[in-house]
Amino acid sequence: MASGIGKHKLLVIGPTEPWSVREKLCLATSVMKSGDQNWVSVSRAIKPFAEPGRPPDWFSQKHCASKYSELLETTEAPK
Numbered sequence: 001m002a003s004g005i006g007k008h009k010l011l012v013i014g015p016t017e018p019w020s021v022r023e024k025l026c027l028a029t030s031v032m033k034s035g036d037q038n039w040v041s042v043s044r045a046i047k048p049f050a051e052p053g054r055p056p057d058w059f060s061q062k063h064c065a066s067k068y069s070e071l072l073e074t075t076e077a078p079k
Contacts, residue, residue, distance in 0.1 A: 026045075030045040031068055
């Protein structure tokens with residue numbers, strides 16, 4: 001389920017293995033280009049950057065949104 005932490009909700013959806021730094025960077029870059037409301041575009045854009053052996057649903061729209069929310073929660077705001 002979802003638990004509200006601060007402004008954003010942290011969702012636990014999809015695979016539980018950690019994303020690589022490269023995958024996280026691709027996710028953040030894609031969200032920067034497409035916005036955080038267009039998960040279809042984000043998901044499509046980062047699929048080519050998957051690490052070997054990832055399941056087909058690794059970059060599902062829900063999993064991308066969940067991982068992005070997690071990144072926002074764990075990243076410090078710039079000073």
